Amino acid sequence: MKIAILGSGGREHAITYAISKSKKIEKIFCLPGNAGTDIIAENIIIDINNFEQVYDFLKKEKINFVVVGPEQPLVDGIVDYLQKFNIKVFGPNKMSSQLEGSKIFTKNLCKKYNIPTADFGTFKTKEDTIKFLKKANHPIVIKADNLASGKGVYICKNLDDSTNAVEEIFGGKFGYAEDILVEEFLEGEEMSYFIISDGKNFRSFGTAQDHKRVGEGDTGKNTGGMGAYSPSRLINNELNQKILDKIIKPTLKGLSDLGTDYKGFLYAGLMVKNNEPYLIEYNVRMGDPECQTLLPILNTDFLDLLVACVEQNLKNIKIEWANKKSLCVVLCSKGYPDKYEKRIKIKNLNALKLDNNNHLFHAGTVREDNEILAVGGRVLNFISLSENLLNARENIHNNLNKLNWAEGFYRKDIAFKVIGK
Secondary structure (H helix, E strand, O other): OEEEEEEOOHHHHHHHHHHHOOOOOOEEEEEEOOOOHHHHOEEOOOOOOOHHHHHHHHHHHOOOEEEEOOHHHHHHOHHHHHHOOOOEEEOOOOOOOHHHHOHHHHHHHHHHOOOOEOOEEEEOOHHHHHHHHOOOOOOEEEEEOOOOOOOOEEEEOOHHHHHHHHHHHHOOEOEOOOOEEEEEOOOOEEEEEEEEEEOOOEEEEEEEEEOOEEEOOOEEEEOOOOEEEEOOOOOOHHHHHHHHHHHHHHHHHHHHHOOOOOEEEEEEEEEEEOOEEEEEEEEOOOOOOHHHHHHHHEOOOHHHHHHHHHOOOHHHOOOOEOOOEEEEEEEEEOOOOOOOOOOEEEOOHHHOOOEOOEEEEEOOEEEEOOEEEEOOOEEEEEEEEEOOHHHHHHHHHHHHHHHOOOOEEOOOOOOHHHHOO
16 A cells, blocks of 8 residues: 655654564655655655645545645545545544644534533623633633644733733734633643544544643643653543443544534643543543554554454454553753754764654654754654663663754653653
8 A cells, every 4th residue: 555644743753663573564654754764755845735736646646545644734624635536544534633723613512512621600701701711710711712832821820820811812923813712720630531433433543641841840821742651650440430321422523413524633631630530631532642652552453453444343343452551751952942043963863762662753854965963843753662661761761862862852750750750
């Protein structure tokens, strides 16, 4: 098969790696890919948000199957667009993708189907929002309704914080804002929960714990994710069943009642308190960096799994996992998530110890004249599989020390709530 993978981050490198292990592969193209995918696939510089350009390439190369990595083209309807040309594509359609494209769409779905989530209100103007916030209890959560690359969530301790969040969102920090979402602050611990669905059947696809804050001890600004570990320390059989019965199944029923089926990965961001799950938000694709922790421990042929979903044959696929824990630490450019320099050389990559248990997935990198340059905020993902997370972290830190990239930084405490116990 000829495969095209859309995207350029660490998630897409992990997807490319997992698919490359299949014996059914003839060739993989990454659109546009990064310096890591360039090793195991052919990178094609294309704007994946230009659907006509993408289709022209797929047609020219006679691509058999497309995997969409990031959320923007999904929310914009690339699956619907490509299906018009009878192209097999893995990912949810435009209507289903509203689960991530509009947080208010999801909250209204939760309200209608009694899905446990934080109480909320929506507002259309800055003045009305601030008027409400002056009377509200803090802390409180304020969210941009539209896509914000994982950064459009503000946990506000006081009115000054809230006012600043409202100013930034309505000021266009995440694009044009027609509405804003204000939620009660939920106490508990976050967990990432994944399923994979073919529109008729679904299967659980693992759990992880992301670390969004830039600083150690979960402090500082929100990022796209500084690291993750899998499985989550919170998951147990009782909690798993509650998640399925109270959150996942009602959501899929809600979409079905709207006349659509969900195909692809669905990522539920949860808050767990006293073994009770509450939905924070949905993502309509694999998480990043959670994907980088999950796919290396997947024993099932990943391509078979994706094809089965598109062909609505998931019930005949057995999903098997390695009995190992997985840790990911993200190496970022200094200054991230604010301003940072680009086109900085990365040396010593050949010094890293990489094997079946230790992986490196590129994110914000490009290859030019046989040199690797950092061009993004999140640059490299270091992953280690082990019987315990302490050993995994030691393996990752050893590789980070070997790389010795002075222009980068990383959190040294990923999985601290587990390793510290």
